[in-house]
Amino acid sequence: MQRLKVNRLDTQQVNFKAKLSALLAWESVSDQRVQQTVADIIERVRVQGDTALLQFTNQLDRTPFKTTAELEIPHQKLIQALADISNEERKALEQAADRIRSYHQHQKQDSWRYTEADGTLLGQQVTAMDRVGIYVPGGKASYPSSVLMNAIPAKVAGVKEIIMTVPLPNGKVNPLVLAAAAIAGVDRVFAIGGAQAIAALAHGTQMVPKVDKIVGPGNIYVATAKRAVFGICGIDMIAGPSEILVICDGQTNPDWVAMDLFSQAEHDEQAQSILLCPDKNYLDQVEESFKALLPTMERGSIIKTSLEERGALILVENMQEAINIVNRIAPEHLELSVADPEAMLPKIRHAGAIFMGRHTAEALGDYCAGPNHVLPTSGTARFSSPLGVYDFQKRSSVIMFSQQGASDMGKIASVLARGEGLTAHARSAEYRVLD
DSSP states (O other), X not given: OOOOOOOEEETTSTTHHHHHHHXXXXXXXXXXXXXXXXXXXXXXXXXXXXXXHHHHHHHHHOOOOOSGGGGEEOHHHHHHHHHHSOHHHHHHHHHHHHHHHHHHHTTOOOOEEEEOTTSOEEEEEEEEOSEEEEEOOXXXXXXXXXXXXXXXXXXXXXXXXXXXXXXXXXXXOOHHHHHHHHHHTOOEEXXXXXXXXXXHHHHOOSXXXXXXXXXXXOOHHHXXXXXXXXXXXXXSOOOOSOEEEEEEOSOSOHHHHHHHHHHHHTXXXXXXXXXXXXXXXXXXXXXXXXXXXXXGOTTHHHHHHHHHHHOEEEEOSSHHHHHHHHHHHOOSEEEEESSOHHHHGGGOOSOSEEEESTTOOHHHHHHTSSSOSOOOOTTGGGTOOOOOGGGGEEEEEEEEOOHHHHHHHHHHHHHHHHHTTOXXXXXXXXXXXXX
């Protein structure tokens, strides 16, 4: 492996802001060629249904399926996969599932109402979606943890049916993915991936049922397809490459921080790992840890490309400046590897998940901490939140006026409606006004 060339930035450089902007730049959804390819796939699946799914799946995933029926993985295979994995793997999946379920139960929203003095009732009715689709990646890596993180909140919300799609490159799938589906209570699983899976979930085919919402990460084709079908069904978010930003005071073991940065860099060459620290000597130590640890990593070439192209070690003046940069970046994962993270927390306005203290590795959040690992990326934490139970619940306003309330409010509505020139609105309200 060639020598690692780490990006080093200093906030006191004249062109720091420009360099940071260039480092952060990432186009979340694709060029015209990708968009056209995705549009063609969606249209073929919409028109041809399962026939198109079979053709795309065999062509793009090199699967050996001969009939459309083979695209569905029988539920018994999920049960069998759970039985076949090791006891250690099963226990780890079950413990992670229990923690994820426990955390998300705190998010469940209930219907509410109140009654005004004249007897008018107002409130909100909360109901779960009927059917959701979960996309589970199956390309450079497979993610049983994503199955748990997407399916369990839907189950807690009360979703009636969960449909999962997962690509099977060369006809193979990690048995942990199927075992996780069994533990999480997934109802049906289809061996399809890419834009064709998103199209099938959004429009429905003869075999794949149409869903109300699609959740789960994927590659650029999946992200582009999700954006294209939004409006036909709901989506969780347009997910970009994984990100981690660490603020460190220079007192954490540099090997720990280096490996935390590696943990996200190994996802993908476009993943982003950034360290902010006011101590130049400590940044030097972390860079030395990079060089010592990188040869030991199985996905070292991916980590190297990620760090060189999108990673950085940034020297800041002080911790307040580090916090300002955090709020500028709005990272997916933020580690506060400092002596007093509680004091820093109220100043953090934009981050998907915040990992507090030296012992809280981001990797724990990926698997078993409990909070969801499906998080806003590419700065969208400024206006978006982690996936949660609330993503699978809908809210309906409840309004029931008493006779007196309808009369009193009818007078107000009449004035406003006539002011807008909407006479039918006004007269509708006026009919209920008491003489």
